[in-house]
Amino acid sequence: MKVMATGTFDILHPGHGVYLEESKKLGGKNAKLYVVVARDLTVEKRKRVPIIGEKQRLEVIKMLKPVDEAYLGNENGNFLEIVEKIKPDIITVGADQNHDINKLQNMLNNKNLNAKVVRIEKYRNCELDSSCKIIKKIQKTDFTDKIMDNCD
Numbered sequence: 324m325k326v327m328a329t330g331t332f333d334i335l336h337p338g339h340g341v342y343l344e345e346s347k348k349l350g351g352k353n354a355k356l357y358v359v360v361a362r363d364l365t366v367e368k369r370k371r372v373p374i375i376g377e378k379q380r381l382e383v384i385k386m387l388k389p390v391d392e393a394y395l396g397n398e399n400g401n402f403l404e405i406v407e408k409i410k411p412d413i414i415t416v417g418a419d420q421n422h423d424i425n426k427l428q429n430m431l432n433n434k435n436l437n438a439k440v441v442r443i444e445k446y447r448n449c450e451l452d453s454s455c456k457i458i459k460k461i462q463k464t465d466f467t468d469k470i471m472d473n474c475d
């Protein structure tokens with residue numbers, strides 16, 4: 324079964340791994356996991372400026388164990404084009420992802436796309452369980468008396 328997962332994946336943390344692993348599990352024994360990485364423009368419109376650019380975010384996602392294939396999405400706001408290309412059986416939406424799953428399911432049905440939209444409920448709680456928390460921690464850190472000699 325083909326499972327499609329989506330997200331920004333800006334600064335990676337264990338929550339991203341949990342989401343990708345849980346997504347793949349839904350596809351059963353012969354599951355293939357396809358990941359759509361959000362474009363810089365989309366991220367800027369929907370939440371904030373990404374720290375890591377889209378090409379580098381894609382490169383890292385492709386290296387992760389559960390991931391079989393990964394693509395950058397479209398920049399034009401048409402989220403269904405990439406679904407038409409991948410033709411997934413399942414599309415997963417993460418625990419804290421801001422997508423209305425009923426609305427998304429209706430849009431897919433109206434286009435005769437057969438993917439089933441499933442919310443991944445599992446959320447990994449830890450000190451730095453979102454990219455925003457990592458960014459905020461860096462912003463707050465006083466590096467003045469820290470040895471930074473080996474950081475170029």
Ligand SMILES: Cc1cc2nc3c(=O)[nH]c(=O)nc-3n(C[C@H](O)[C@H](O)[C@H](O)COP(=O)(O)O)c2cc1C
Nearest residue numbers: 329330331361362365366369396397401402405420
């Ligand atoms: C079915 C589906 C298709 C998507 N297709 C694209 C796309 O083509 N291009 C893109 O930039 N983002 C796409 N996204 C959105 C992003 O992957 C991401 O969800 C959005 O930028 C919000 O960021 P976040 O999920 O990391 O919070 C898609 C999301 C879904 C659920």
Ligand SMILES: Nc1ncnc2c1ncn2[C@@H]1O[C@H](COP(=O)(O)OP(=O)(O)OP(=O)(O)O)[C@@H](O)[C@H]1O
Nearest residue numbers: 330331332338417418419420446447452453454455
């Ligand atoms: N701690 C977490 N546990 C489980 N899933 C998570 C966790 N954090 C993010 N995800 C999921 O991973 C996918 C990609 O998330 P995203 O790149 O938006 O990460 P984020 O850390 O939430 O980013 P930001 O802090 O910038 O909003 C989404 O489906 C999201 O729901």
